[in-house]
Amino acid sequence: MDGWVCPLPLRDHPNVILGHGGGGKLSSELVEHIFLPAFRNDALQNLGDSAVVHIGGQRLAMSTDSFVVRPLFFPGGSIGELAINGTVNDLAMSGATPLYLSVGFIVEEGLPIATLGTIVERMAAAARAAGVDLVTGDTKVVDKGHGDGLYVNTTGIGLIPPGVNIAPQNARPGDVVIVSGSLGDHGMAVMSVREGLEFETQIVSDSAPLNGLVAALLNVTPHIHVLRDPTRGGAASSLNEIAKASGAGIVLEERAIPVKPAVRAACELLGMDPLYVANEGKLIAMVPREYADAVLEAMRAHVFGAEATIIGQVVESHRGVVVAKTGIGGTRVVDMQIGEQLPRIC
Amino acid sequence: MKYLEEFRDPELARRLLDDIHGIAKGQWVLMEVCGGQTHSLIRNGIDTLLPDAIELIHGPGCPVCVTPLEVIDKALRIAAQPNVTFCSFGDMLRVPGSGEDLFTVRSGGGDVRIVYSPLDAVKIARDNPAREVVFFGIGFETTAPANAMAVVQAKRLGLKNFSMLVSHVLVPPALDAIMSSPHTRVNGFLAAGHVCSVMGYWQYEPLAQRFRVPIVVTGFEPLDLLQGIRMAVRQLEEGRYEVENAYARAVTREGNVPAQKLLSEVFEVTPRKWRGIGEIPNSGWGLSSAYREFDAAIRFDVTDINTVEPAICRSGDVLQGLIKPNECPAFGKECTPRKPLGATMVSSEGACAAYYQYGRFVSLESIG
Numbered sequence: 001m002d003g004w005v006c007p008l009p010l011r012d013h014p015n016v017i018l019g020h021g022g023g024g025k026l027s028s029e030l031v032e033h034i035f036l037p038a039f040r041n042d043a044l045q046n047l048g049d050s051a052v053v054h055i056g057g058q059r060l061a062m063s064t065d066s067f068v069v070r071p072l073f074f075p076g077g078s079i080g081e082l083a084i085n086g087t088v089n090d091l092a093m094s095g096a097t098p099l100y101l102s103v104g105f106i107v108e109e110g111l112p113i114a115t116l117g118t119i120v121e122r123m124a125a126a127a128r129a130a131g132v133d134l135v136t137g138d139t140k141v142v143d144k145g146h147g148d149g150l151y152v153n154t155t156g157i158g159l160i161p162p163g164v165n166i167a168p169q170n171a172r173p174g175d176v177v178i179v180s181g182s183l184g185d186h187g188m189a190v191m192s193v194r195e196g197l198e199f200e201t202q203i204v205s206d207s208a209p210l211n212g213l214v215a216a217l218l219n220v221t222p223h224i225h226v227l228r229d230p231t232r233g234g235a236a237s238s239l240n241e242i243a244k245a246s247g248a249g250i251v252l253e254e255r256a257i258p259v260k261p262a263v264r265a266a267c268e269l270l271g272m273d274p275l276y277v278a279n280e281g282k283l284i285a286m287v288p289r290e291y292a293d294a295v296l297e298a299m300r301a302h303v304f305g306a307e308a309t310i311i312g313q314v315v316e317s318h319r320g321v322v323v324a325k326t327g328i329g330g331t332r333v334v335d336m337q338i339g340e341q342l343p344r345i346c
Numbered sequence: 347m348k349y350l351e352e353f354r355d356p357e358l359a360r361r362l363l364d365d366i367h368g369i370a371k372g373q374w375v376l377m378e379v380c381g382g383q384t385h386s387l388i389r390n391g392i393d394t395l396l397p398d399a400i401e402l403i404h405g406p407g408c409p410v411c412v413t414p415l416e417v418i419d420k421a422l423r424i425a426a427q428p429n430v431t432f433c434s435f436g437d438m439l440r441v442p443g444s445g446e447d448l449f450t451v452r453s454g455g456g457d458v459r460i461v462y463s464p465l466d467a468v469k470i471a472r473d474n475p476a477r478e479v480v481f482f483g484i485g486f487e488t489t490a491p492a493n494a495m496a497v498v499q500a501k502r503l504g505l506k507n508f509s510m511l512v513s514h515v516l517v518p519p520a521l522d523a524i525m526s527s528p529h530t531r532v533n534g535f536l537a538a539g540h541v542c543s544v545m546g547y548w549q550y551e552p553l554a555q556r557f558r559v560p561i562v563v564t565g566f567e568p569l570d571l572l573q574g575i576r577m578a579v580r581q582l583e584e585g586r587y588e589v590e591n592a593y594a595r596a597v598t599r600e601g602n603v604p605a606q607k608l609l610s611e612v613f614e615v616t617p618r619k620w621r622g623i624g625e626i627p628n629s630g631w632g633l634s635s636a637y638r639e640f641d642a643a644i645r646f647d648v649t650d651i652n653t654v655e656p657a658i659c660r661s662g663d664v665l666q667g668l669i670k671p672n673e674c675p676a677f678g679k680e681c682t683p684r685k686p687l688g689a690t691m692v693s694s695e696g697a698c699a700a701y702y703q704y705g706r707f708v709s710l711e712s713i714g
Contacts, residue, residue, distance in 0.1 A: 018449065328359035329356055329360065333703070335702075
């Protein structure tokens with residue numbers, strides 16, 4: 001690495017800070033300024049949830065994700081289900097049928113074998129539920145104090161059916177923006193256990209495999225323009241990425257955005273906006289208006305899309321910008337978060 | 347969401363807005379004192395719905411914004427020490443001092459933790475007797491009671507490893523300073539409801555009379571804000587200047603008397619520097635002599651730090667309502683939330699950050 005110079009130095013922070021992993025602007029900057037210039041190639045360039053590569057006349061989707069959630073178990077799931085569903089969902093968001101996964105475990109010395117066993121069993125169950133096989137793996141053990149018990153990486157591949165072309169660049173004015181259910185459940189579920197916050201109603205993670213739901217959508221029409229699972233950085237970051245990639249404007253109807261009362265209350269308490277909170281079992285779809293009713297019907301017929309609803313539309317104006325019509329009839333810009341959302345002082 | 351949705355009802359909001367449009371005849375400049383109000387006004391797009399004749403300007407009420415640079419620098423120096431666990435509310439971690447911020451200290455190995463209550467910091471101190479645990483005690487009269495309670499608790503528990511870096515600021519002296527400025531444009535105030543829920547609003551009455559300025563105690567939900575604006579505009583149109591309470595569900599004239607007692611036991615009034623404004627007499631609280639042993643600035647010997655603001659930043663003018671954030675030449679150029687020059691761009695509640703976050707890229711008229 002001697003003589004290596006960062007092509008566009010990140011001037012504000014000489015070291016990586018937590019916000020670089022928060023899914024907001026700082027994360028994008030790492031990708032754009034550090035990773036893309038070094039690794040540049042056509043498949044990477046699209047910056048989708050998964051890469052699309054051509055092998056032997058087939059279109060394959062490939063995706064990788066690492067899971068560093070703390071605590072390892074939380075209401076509604078564990079790091080195990082997340083590691084399976086996360087990669088399955090990233091593949092599904094390009095319209096692929098997920099097939100095979102690899103798994104890498106980085107285990108901290110001292111983790112009870114029983115804990116590892118439970119997590120692995122839950123991964124196996126999640127893989128069965130998603131219809132994928134774990135076909136290869138790796139294990140490393142690191143010194144005590146050098147990990148939060150367990151980190152898991154999963155990589156997956158899947159096949160994209162002919163005629164399907166789903167990418168963030170494809171949003172078009174006239175598309176409707178559909179969300180498959182309530183936002184913010186996962187992020188607030190993890191935060192409530194991590195920080196010992198207690199709410200009247202327990203908030204449960206929405207971790208779920210979305211490949212079945214995507215298959216149901218594609219059954220209605222192959223003309224789905226964009227799919228995205230709004231994980232880190234929440235729906236606001238995903239929508240901003242889509243607006244930026246497609247050059248289209250997006251208008252949201254704030255009152256239409258589904259958020260569970262307990263999640264809304266927790267967000268109010270901490271001064272957070274549910275639009276920026278992570279989800280692990282929801283998708284955002286951008287669909288030509290003529291297919292909207294049929295797509296909604298198909299989503300609502302599926303267990304993971306029962307509360308699907310239209311939350312906005314893609315427009316010609318304010319290109320590259322996401323705007324919300326507020327509950328009382330005003331307007332505001334929904335920008336991308338800088339780093340992580342931070343609880344407010346008062 | 348009982349007691350919340352009721353204050354976001356679009357039909358009632360429409361009626362209040364119609365009322366305000368009907369009442370407003372003159373040109374009026376209202377200052378919302380609190381950053382939380384600024385945030386809510388812009389987040390709900392209320393600024394896009396008011397008559398042009400009513401101008402809202404943003405006051406000095408963002409605790410993160412007004413914490414002076416030198417206090418941040420003190421925090422950074424303390425937090426970087428190897429035996430220290432430095433606890434803070436989350437949004438203070440992103441505030442840059444002269445050089446870096448607390449996130450940077452953390453990435454360099456400092457034990458900097460986000461807590462949700464100062465009592466969490468006391469618990470960390472109790473559980474880790476070998477470490478010095480410091481809580482960053484900033485904010486207005488709203489956060490002060492819990493901070494005072496944490497110090498009292500630490501004393502009761504006999505903790506020798508807990509201390510607080512205290513930089514509390516008080517609202518009434520700031521309003522006095524704003525109205526005393528020959529350049530002030532403020533015709534009326536929306537006073538911060540949560541400050542008044544602790545302190546009451548009796549302290550505002552002499553200010554309203556002396557400066558002939560209406561002051562309306564206002565909450566944070568859209569209907570609260572619209573109600574406060576309507577009451578302030580009505581007073582202005584009728585030539586009255588009184589303190590009125592538009593937040594009666596949370597605020598009384600006397601405020602929370604037990605909390606006030608606790609505050610006067612733990613804190614004493616001091617002169618205080620405000621970031622972007624400068625020193626205002628009697629505008630802060632520091633630890634009283636009875637609790638001075640818990641003063642982190644003394645314990646860690648950082649009382650010598652003195653820092654100067656960047657010259658090009660006009661956040662002081664923004665905080666005093668003299669200019670709007672986008673009228674600052676550095677706004678959105680040298681100064682962004684990612685690389686804030688001044689106080690008001692730092693916190694998500696700062697007026698400049700709120701402008702940047704919710705409206706910088708498009709003229710709101712073009713959204714329709």
